[in-house]
Amino acid sequence: MSSPAAKTTPAAQSQQELFEIADRVLPRSGLGSYSLADEIRLIYSHGEGSRMWDVDGDEYIDYVGGAGALILGHSHPAVVAAAQAQYARGAHMFGSLNDVAVRLAARLVDDIPCAEMIAYATTGSEATGYAMRLARAFTGRDKILKFEGAYHGNHDYAIVSTFPKATGDYPQGAADSSGQPAATVSTMLVCPYNDLATLRRIVAEHHADIAAIIAEPVQRIIPAEAEFLHGIRALCDEYGMLFILDEVVTGFRLAYGGAQQWYDVKPDLSTHGKVVGGGGPLSCVAGRADVIGLSDPKRKGEPGYTYFNGTLHGNPVAAAATLAMLDELGKPGIYDRLNGFADELCRESQKVLDRHAIPAIAEHTGSLWQILFMEKTPRNQADIIASDQAAMRRLDTLLMQRGQYVLPGVRRFVSTVHTEQDLADTLRGLDDACRAFR
Numbered sequence: 001m002s003s004p005a006a007k008t009t010p011a012a013q014s015q016q017e018l019f020e021i022a023d024r025v026l027p028r029s030g031l032g033s034y035s036l037a038d039e040i041r042l043i044y045s046h047g048e049g050s051r052m053w054d055v056d057g058d059e060y061i062d063y064v065g066g067a068g069a070l071i072l073g074h075s076h077p078a079v080v081a082a083a084q085a086q087y088a089r090g091a092h093m094f095g096s097l098n099d100v101a102v103r104l105a106a107r108l109v110d111d112i113p114c115a116e117m118i119a120y121a122t123t124g125s126e127a128t129g130y131a132m133r134l135a136r137a138f139t140g141r142d143k144i145l146k147f148e149g150a151y152h153g154n155h156d157y158a159i160v161s162t163f164p165k166a167t168g169d170y171p172q173g174a175a176d177s178s179g180q181p182a183a184t185v186s187t188m189l190v191c192p193y194n195d196l197a198t199l200r201r202i203v204a205e206h207h208a209d210i211a212a213i214i215a216e217p218v219q220r221i222i223p224a225e226a227e228f229l230h231g232i233r234a235l236c237d238e239y240g241m242l243f244i245l246d247e248v249v250t251g252f253r254l255a256y257g258g259a260q261q262w263y264d265v266k267p268d269l270s271t272h273g274k275v276v277g278g279g280g281p282l283s284c285v286a287g288r289a290d291v292i293g294l295s296d297p298k299r300k301g302e303p304g305y306t307y308f309n310g311t312l313h314g315n316p317v318a319a320a321a322t323l324a325m326l327d328e329l330g331k332p333g334i335y336d337r338l339n340g341f342a343d344e345l346c347r348e349s350q351k352v353l354d355r356h357a358i359p360a361i362a363e364h365t366g367s368l369w370q371i372l373f374m375e376k377t378p379r380n381q382a383d384i385i386a387s388d389q390a391a392m393r394r395l396d397t398l399l400m401q402r403g404q405y406v407l408p409g410v411r412r413f414v415s416t417v418h419t420e421q422d423l424a425d426t427l428r429g430l431d432d433a434c435r436a437f438r
Ligand SMILES: Cc1ncc(COP(=O)(O)O)c(C=O)c1O
Pocket: 067, 123, 124, 125, 126, 128, 151, 152, 153, 154, 216, 246, 247, 248, 249, 273, 274
C-alpha cells in the first residue's frame, strides 16, 4: 500500500498527464473492451447536448451517446433537474420500495407493450441474465438459444459466439473469453441471425432442452427481418419456449414502444436498460406476470422461485431520471425527428461516400447507424465477417480525428438533440476523411 504522500490522485489536468496515471492504475487504460489507438484515445471531460469535450478542450460531435443511454443527449435540463432533486431527497434505499421506483414501474407496465409486470435490475447484462434464469425456472429446461454475433451483455451465458472471426458449427457456441466455464458455454445454442430455416432445424432437434430464444431486434446494426421475429414467436408458441426480446438498446429508441411496436411482435419477456435507467444504474425485465412473478420473494422455497437481488435495484435517482426522459420522449413528433435525422444523415453520408468512390454504405434502423464496408444491408454475422472491417475502422479513425466521437467499427446513435449544424459538420468531416482515406 502506498503512503498518502505517494497517492496517485490526479492533481494533473492535461490528457497526457491523466493517461500516464491511467496506464499505471487501470488494467486497460480505458473502459470496457474498447482500447482506442494512441492517436485517437481521449479522456472525456464533459458533454452538453450533442457535443462532448475531452480534458484538453477538444470538441466532438457525440455519436456514441453513452452507448445509446443518452437518447436526449448530454445534460438534458429536465433529466438533470429530476436526478438532482431525487439525489437531494435520498440517493438510495435498499430492502424496501421507494415511491419513484413504484411510479416508474407503473409507467413501464403501461408503456412497454408486452409488460404485465416488471422486475428491476441494475444493468442490461443483469437483465438478460435474470431473463434467462426466469425462462429456465418457468420451463424447467436449461438451454438458451441465441444468435451468432448478438450482444446480450458481459456475463458467461451472454458472451458466447458474440465476436466470432468465422461462422460457427451451429448450434455449438464458442466462448468469447478466457475464464468462461465450458458447462456454461454448452448450455447456449447458437444460430445464424435472420435464418429461419436453420432456426427451425435446430429447434426441431433440441426443443426439449430449450427454455428460451433470446434475440436483439436490431442485432448490432443488422435489422431483423419482420418475418424472422414473427417466426421466432411462432416457434416459441409451438414448442413451449419463451421468447426474450433484448430491447436494452431498442426499448424507447426505435419507437416509444420499442422494437415490439416497430415490428408488432409480442415477446414473453423483454429486457431493458440504457434509456430505461436515464443514463443511471437501472434496468429491468418486463413481460408476463406468470413468469416474472416467479421472483416474488414470498415464493421462496417453492418450486420455480427465481432469485433476483441487487444493491441498486430500483435506484430512485436513476428512476427519477428515467421518468423525466420518458416524459420528454412522450412528446409528439420526437421519434419522427430522431429517426428522420438518422435517415438524412445516412442519405447525405452515402452521397459523400459515392462521390469519393468509397465502397461503403451508410446504414440505419431508426436512430442506430453505421458506415459499413459492404454492398448491401447485412443479414447476419457472415455478412459482417465478409465485409472489410479494417477499412471501416480506418475511416472511423479518420472521423474521430475530425471531431466525431465514434468508436471505430462500432454501431452509433443519433440523439434527439443533434442539430442541422451537427449534420453539416459531420458531412464536412466525412468529406475530408474520405479524401484522406483514398
Ligand atoms: C442488446 C444489449 N443487451 C444487453 C446489453 C448489456 O447492457 P449493460 O452494458 O448495461 O450491461 C447491451 C449493452 O450494450 C446491449 O446492447
